Amino acid sequence: MDPSYSFFVTGTDTEIGKTLTSGALLHAFGKRGLRTAAMKPIAAGAEYRNGAWCNEDADFLAQAANVALPPALTTPYLCQEALAPHIAARQDGIRLEIEQIIQCYATVTQAANCVVVEGVGGFQVPLDDHYDTADLARALKLPVVLVVGLRLGCLNHALLTAAAICANGLPFVGWVANQIDPTMRYVDENIATLRVRFEQQYNAPLLGKIPHLEAPSAATAALYLNIDPLLALCAKRL
Numbered sequence: 001m002d003p004s005y006s007f008f009v010t011g012t013d014t015e016i017g018k019t020l021t022s023g024a025l026l027h028a029f030g031k032r033g034l035r036t037a038a039m040k041p042i043a044a045g046a047e048y049r050n051g052a053w054c055n056e057d058a059d060f061l062a063q064a065a066n067v068a069l070p071p072a073l074t075t076p077y078l079c080q081e082a083l084a085p086h087i088a089a090r091q092d093g094i095r096l097e098i099e100q101i102i103q104c105y106a107t108v109t110q111a112a113n114c115v116v117v118e119g120v121g122g123f124q125v126p127l128d129d130h131y132d133t134a135d136l137a138r139a140l141k142l143p144v145v146l147v148v149g150l151r152l153g154c155l156n157h158a159l160l161t162a163a164a165i166c167a168n169g170l171p172f173v174g175w176v177a178n179q180i181d182p183t184m185r186y187v188d189e190n191i192a193t194l195r196v197r198f199e200q201q202y203n204a205p206l207l208g209k210i211p212h213l214e215a216p217s218a219a220t221a222a223l224y225l226n227i228d229p230l231l232a233l234c235a236k237r238l
């Protein structure tokens with residue numbers, strides 16, 4: 001089921017730049033000639049626009065991809081409230097089923113050879129009383145890209161997330177340093193600390209440092225990414 005170039009994008013927390021980075025990856029893969037599609041399988045926070053319920057992340061990703069697909073396929077679960085997803089789903093009276101997401105993903109892979117799947121919040125967010133988003137990533141069997149939202153406290157979050165990715169048996173294939181906090185001090189020193197550990201322990205390269213942008217867009221953020229290690233990895237698996 002795995003198309004050649006597909007990834008699960010996780011992050012050190014919510015609101016740290018997963019959507020911006022996923023959009024940038026889609027933009028960069030598209031420029032390299034791939035047919036790109038995006039999934040935000042679980043979105044929490046719906047807005048009514050032009051006669052339909054929408055989600056900001058799903059719309060941003062759809063704009064950055066070059067294969068247009070029905071929103072119901074790329075976001076099978078759109079919860080009304082911007083809450084932890086299991087709580088939002090309960091409010092809506094629905095259950096978040098991993099199997100349903102897997103089926104949508106399988107359909108998406110028929111239309112695109114590069115699918116970027118954005119997680120929700122951090123790596124291990126509950127979906128119900130038993131399952132969480134780490135189970136979803138495992139069920140999708142996708143290599144994981146970690147977005148580190150650079151702010152004080154991110155080192156611990158980044159190291160714990162990498163350990164959880166690995167403990168779930170998933171390949172941790174690269175990370176992006178995203179300067180979410182423009183006032184953070186000693187940014188380069190923080191990045192260097194993670195770079196050494198991630199290279200030594202996981203062989204996971206730094207794919208780019210996105211500075212704090214005046215007007216964040218997928219195209220601008222893509223200027224700061226180097227996707228060559230991801231392309232090389234996928235080419236090797238073909």
Ligand SMILES: Nc1ncnc2c1ncn2[C@@H]1O[C@H](COP(=O)(O)OP(=O)(O)OP(=O)(O)O)[C@@H](O)[C@H]1O
Nearest residue numbers: 014015016017018019020121179210211212213216
């Ligand atoms: N490098 C950056 N420069 C400026 N603004 C940024 C940067 N990265 C992210 N942002 C802004 O911060 C906000 C949160 O980013 P984003 O939506 O990508 O986070 P997220 O991790 O996807 O959040 P969620 O958990 O809700 O999916 C957005 O308004 C985004 O435009």
Ligand SMILES: C[C@H](N)[C@H](N)CCCCCC(=O)O
Nearest residue numbers: 014044082083084085121125
């Ligand atoms: C609504 C928000 N923007 C995210 N999509 C959901 C974040 C869930 C975080 C859950 C948690 O870890 O506490």
Ligand SMILES: [Mg+2]
Nearest residue numbers: 018019057118
């Ligand atoms: Mg997002």
